[in-house]
Amino acid sequence: MWKASRFFKTGMMAAATFTLFGMLLAGCGGSPSKEGASPADSNNGKPAETGTASPAALPEVKLTWYFVGPWPQPEQDEVFAEVNKIVKEKINATVDFKPIAWGDYDQKMQVVIASGEPYDIAFTSNWINNYAQDVAKGAFLPLDDLLAKYAPKTFASVPKTFWDGTRVKGKIYGVVNQQITARTPHLAVPKKLAEKIHFDINQYSGKLNPDTLNQLEPYVQAGIKDNPKRAFIASFDGLGGDFFNLETIAGMHVPGAVDYSDPSLKVVNQFETPQVKKYAALIRDWNSKGYTNSKERIAIKVDPKGTEDTDGFSIGGVFKPGGDIQDSVGVGYPVLEIPTVQPHLTTGGIISSMQAISRTSKNPERAMMLLELMNTDQELYNLLNFGIKGKHFDLDADGFKVTGPDAQGYNPNVPWMFATNYMAYIDKGMPKTVWEDTKKLNADATPSNLIGFSFDPEPVKAEIGKTSAVFDEYSHAIELGVSDEAKYNEFLNKLKAAGSDKIIEEMQKQIDAWKASKK
Template sequence: MKNVKGSISTLVCVMLSLVLILSACGSSKTATPSTTPALAATDTAATPEATPEATPVPEKELPPVELIWYYPQPKAQADLKAVNDEINKITQAKINATVKLMPVDFGGYEQKLNTVAAANEAIDIIWSSSWLFSYVQNQGKGAFQPLDDLLNKEGKVLFDSIDAKFWEDMKIGGKIYGVPNYQISAKNPGLYVQKRFIDKYNFDVSTVKKFEDIEPLLQKIKDGDAKDGIVPFGVVQGFFDEPYYNIDGTPYANVYMNDSTNKVLNRAFMPEFKQYLTMVRSWYTKGFINKDAATITGQVATDPKGERAVIYDVTGKPGGEIDIQAQNGGNPVVFIPLAKPYFTGASSTLNTISHTSKNPERAMMFLQLVNTDKALYNLITYGIEGKHYTKIDDKFIKLTPDSTYNPTTDWVFGNTTNGYLPEGAPADKFELTKKVNDAAAVSPYYGFVFDPEPVKTELANTKAVSDEYSFALATGTIDPEKYLPILQDKLKKAGVDKITAEQQKQLDEWLKTKAK
């Protein structure tokens, strides 16, 4: 096994969900090839120029229906109803359906959707992911409908518009349960630093190769700008770089990169994690990190007053500087990459059809529309032209300052390459996105899906233990020298070793199957 222990400079792969132990991915077995031969994908993902328009309404008359769509957002949008009304003008004309948008704050999304699912509410479309309202876990509970037949009929144009490998990532037990939102699908971790502080302190960003290298700038900001309400390093419930492949989308199963033994390890017991916790604790005690980091919810980049001088971003997508600038009070930023990108698949953002949907065919028609109809996609993403933005040309738009509709979550709604480009974004943003997706290294464990059913009791127990400590440790709020051993001891008593053994068993079996 290659020795990657030691400096955090070795950390090259990133998690967006920042807890020690997350709830397990669902109860499905290892993904297998689809048994639906009629589905055939194109070789490349759609671009704004190449995306086919959705198929017209079938000749047979469709009865009117209302579709309910749950998805997360950073904050409430005052003009949601006005935008929703305009959306329904399009959907009524094309598929004779209205859509009731049901956005939920990111911080409350998991709890809200768990409540909705437990109540068996009749809803139609649910946004899901590998890190929030888990796709695999909730499919294992029967929350979503299989989509293969629907994609072969009502969603054929949608299916053909997205690269085949993204649909592969949607398969659980050989069936597709989600529609991937095409976006950047490679982790390119790094730091966004507000340019005003780089200029003020004449800081050379080329010197930053690892987290520790940004400390001199953080100290200067702490000494010179904290009195004005500036937080040197803005954190929301933690951040972490990993020197290993996370093989199932949770912290449960990890394998060091270049480890030919394929040994599964739990993050809480890895030396790199303790080293990370020690660094973060140091930053917290020095006053670099916001004191509410362990309890604040939402997105890391949401900072309307521009009070966070430096933030960490897991994705580092092309054109991301413009997005972060729009979210931090309009302050220009510089992106500093910390690692080479590697492909993470499509499960970070997707939409599903609920098992309680009374109109799954129409729900698929809508998902096809929002992924292939540029007018509809841009309406839900940017709002109403002339009110929430103005067009510069056919490609670029200027967002209205202090707009009453600007969700800043294009990746929640559908294929991002159908969107306009905000003023200042690179003209070739979508081409760069596809280039990064295609060139990013692919984990040798891509496609492995852990079945937690044999250890579901232990998983529930270890999650309960983790919930006591995860955010406090990951943000430096409590001392890892004291509390990490307590966490490890409680995890052992809760059955973490049994979980790891089961993961190893399943991974070994999967590797044998893959080798054939």
């Protein structure tokens, strides 16, 4: 018996040793995939090797597709099965859909990419599952050849400037989903108020900036007189750089922006520019006249939903054709909207929605075929977006989309994510020409000098965190005009102390390197 227990002990020890070795092995097993991630040239061979398959006799494959949204939807399996029927018929593939919820996507994709797990397609952008960082990690395949070979229609339908926006070191790594790309914040006013105070909103379309904003003063004043709750509302994040004719490099809350009219691409701290200072001074003045309703609004982070009789002038969001109709439904009363400034085309706008093909994909050519199919087959695209016709949505006699009897069963509402938004059935109430208008708006926008440049925030992550904290502390008071000039300067000094110069330096370095690589 004693012997037996001794055996038991030795066994335990052996088991422990084995587990330890196992862990070591696993640790080693992990590293090659990481090493393999960096050299980009090893990827190039892949599509060329497999690219010979003729579409006529395609062997059956399984594709894995990660994407984001308000998942899960109750009847998603049913819809995905329908989608797969079509996909199977057209390109003999089955898609394993991996819908991930908004809050989990970043984290999940980071682990999936780092582990080298095989998958085929993933949604990527500059605001979630960061494109620049993923490309730097070597997570995606360069798509130039694949696009030309397997997705000619998609490739042709997207303007060349857009493709340039996605290029990293000269190569395309993401298939652009076309949507409203030229982004400008809009000025929104309840229709009822505009009529009451005789405010002709259209004469200001595209003409508002820190220099001309004071032209609105008489109207804002009239609004306040009507109801003191009708405040002028605009946050820095809502205004964005665009309102100040600046292209922000990492968002309005992170120091670092380039003036659109500056061909030398010099990075400055946006809060030190004369236009932002001028705006801050104007708001300070407006607050002293009571236009921002700061007493009530200072204590709350997110303004509560108002009504037709309490909402005033606000700047924010994104101006887009049909946007006023959509927003009217959202807030529950008619709203008028105009773009505040002339739109610019920026890298950020272009890469805000893309599908990329993974380096670990076993069938990159088939994945590209799937993306081509999604971008060209209107029925398939709408099925994935809006569910089954007659159940989750319906089309009326004029071809407009209306809600179906079981709309709650499947309504992810992310048509800009799966493929080009221009193929979506138009909602009832929207102008029939909404996609043509959007295309025109995109085409007319002035391309920024920085198209193709994406910032990699990794080297200054700590500083960005610190400056963001400073921004959070001071911004609300500045936006409401409560801060006096001394407080504003204090804000600038704190930003400096938190490392704004280092961030700007890093941005300048990356921009200079990018500029040099372009020539």
